[in-house]
Amino acid sequence: MFKSIAILLLLAGGSALAQATTTLPGNSALGKKLYQGRCAACHASQFGGDGSVIFVRKGRHVHSIKGLYRQVGSCNTQLTRMLSGSQQQDIVKYLDDRYYKF
Numbered sequence: 001m002f003k004s005i006a007i008l009l010l011l012a013g014g015s016a017l018a019q020a021t022t023t024l025p026g027n028s029a030l031g032k033k034l035y036q037g038r039c040a041a042c043h044a045s046q047f048g049g050d051g052s053v054i055f056v057r058k059g060r061h062v063h064s065i066k067g068l069y070r071q072v073g074s075c076n077t078q079l080t081r082m083l084s085g086s087q088q089q090d091i092v093k094y095l096d097d098r099y100y101k102f
């Protein structure tokens with residue numbers, strides 16, 4: 001009895017997690033284009049390759065979806081990239097789908 005309740009709870013928790021990643025708003029395909037057009041060159045010049053190592057390196061800075069929003073927002077502000085809120089949302093969606101998977 002307890003075992004089956006535990007399994008049910010696990011299943012419920014698992015699907016809530018799965019939902020959390022799939023229901024993140026934004027358009028990943030647009031985010032990818034925006035990221036590649038406006039952000040990637042600098043990461044590439046500083047970190048080599050296509051720059052994506054920055055998202056998977058040991059000791060990367062972003063550890064949560066909240067942190068990802070903050071980082072994308074602060075890059076955008078500091079570098080005067082002038083991305084709108086929804087464009088930043090798309091980039092967050094793309095980076096999370098592709099690399100962070102929070």
Ligand code: HEC
Binds near residue numbers: 071079081
């Ligand atoms: C002028 C260069 C430059 C541009 C342009 C730039 N970045 Fe960055 N970005 C960096 C550097 C350098 C770091 C690493 C900072 C560090 O390690 O302290 C970084 C870190 C990041 C990280 C955190 C990686 C981690 O450690 O988990 C994210 C996410 C990110 N940038 C997103 C973006 C996005 C989105 C854009 C475009 C809107 C962008 N960056 C534009 C230079 C840039």
